Amino acid sequence: LNLYPDGSSYYLVRALARHLGFPPEQIFVGSGSNEIIELLIRTFVTPEDEVLLTKGSFVMYKVALQAHGRPFVEVPMKAGYRYDLEAMAKAMTPRTRLVFLANPDNPTGTAFGKSELDAFLQKVPPDVLVVHDEAYFEYCDLPDYPNGLDYVRRYPNMIAMRTFAKAYGLAGVRLGYAVMDAKLVGYLNRTRMPFHLTSLAQAAGVAALEDQEHVRKTVALAHEGLRYLEAELPRLGVEVPRSYANFVFADFKRPAKPIYEGLLRKGVITRPVPNYGFPNALRISVGLPDHNERLVRALKELLA
Known part of the structure; x- marks a missing residue:
C-alpha cells in the first residue's frame, strides 16, 4: 500500500x-x-x-x-x-x-x-x-x-x-x-x-x-426476503410493486416521513425517497430473515 x-x-x-x-x-x-x-x-x-x-x-x-x-x-x-x-x-x-x-x-x-x-x-x-x-x-x-x-x-x-x-x-x-x-x-x-x-x-x-457461490447465496437469500415482504406489506395496506432488485418500494399512500422516523426509533433503518419525487414511499432493503420480520412487526405497530 x-x-x-x-x-x-x-x-x-x-x-x-x-x-x-x-x-x-x-x-x-x-x-x-x-x-x-x-x-x-x-x-x-x-x-x-x-x-x-x-x-x-x-x-x-x-x-x-x-x-x-x-x-x-x-x-x-x-x-x-x-x-x-x-x-x-x-x-x-x-x-x-x-x-x-x-x-x-x-x-x-x-x-x-x-x-x-x-x-x-x-x-x-x-x-x-x-x-x-x-x-x-x-x-x-x-x-x-x-x-x-x-x-x-x-x-x-x-x-x-x-x-x-x-x-x-x-x-x-x-x-x-x-x-x-x-x-x-x-x-x-x-x-x-x-x-x-x-x-x-x-x-x-x-x-x-x-467466489460466484457467494453471489448465488446472496441472491437466493434476497429472493426469499423479497417474497416475504411482498406478501406481508400489502396486508398492512402498503402498495408494493413486484421488485427485481434487493429492496422493495413501499408506497404508504400518505406522507412516509413519520413512518420513517417511527421505524428509526424502533431501530429499523429505511430509505425515504422524497428527492426522487415519492414523498409517500420508503425504499426498504431486504435483510436477513429476522431483520425482515422485525421490520414487519414494527410496521404493524406503527400502522395500527
Whole structure:
C-alpha cells in the first residue's frame, strides 16, 4: 500500500474479461458506478446536447448532469412505477446525446424486458449512447430480462454498466465497471483521473469474481426476503410493486416521513425517497430473515 495502484487496473480488467467473455479493450472500471456516470457525461455530452432520463429513477444521473451544467429531459414513468420506453423514444430530439436506463430501476425495483428494449433501440439513432444500468441485474428474475452484454455485441452505441456494490457486497470499496465499444473505453481512459482505483479495490474485485457461490447465496437469500415482504406489506395496506432488485418500494399512500422516523426509533433503518419525487414511499432493503420480520412487526405497530 506504500506504492501507487496500477493505473490500468490490469489484473482486474482481465479478470472481468474472462468472466464476461469480452476483450479487455471493451471493459472500463471505475470508482463505483457514480464515477462512470460522471465520466460518461463529462466525456460525451456538451452543454448544447441533451440527456434523456426517466423522472423518479436513479437520482445520481440528474445530480451529475446538474453538477456539469448539462441539459436533460425527464420522461414520467407509466403505471406501476415502470419505465415508459415508448414515451422516451418520442422525447428524443436531434440534441439527444445520451440516454440512461436503470434496469432494474432504483428506487422502484421494477424492470422491463427484451421486447420493450428492442422496440426502443430501433428508434435510437446510432450517434446516441444508451446506458443500460444493470446495478441489480444479479437479482433480476424477469424471464425476458435484456442482458446488456448481448446488446453491446449488437449495438456499438450500447453501454452495459454494472457494480460490485450490490450482490458482491463490496459497496465500501467503490468499484463498478462498464462494457462498451473499445473506442468509447479509449475516450473514457483519456478523461478519467489517474490512479482512480485503489489497490485494495482492484484486489477485492479479482477475489470477488472467483467466489460466484457467494453471489448465488446472496441472491437466493434476497429472493426469499423479497417474497416475504411482498406478501406481508400489502396486508398492512402498503402498495408494493413486484421488485427485481434487493429492496422493495413501499408506497404508504400518505406522507412516509413519520413512518420513517417511527421505524428509526424502533431501530429499523429505511430509505425515504422524497428527492426522487415519492414523498409517500420508503425504499426498504431486504435483510436477513429476522431483520425482515422485525421490520414487519414494527410496521404493524406503527400502522395500527
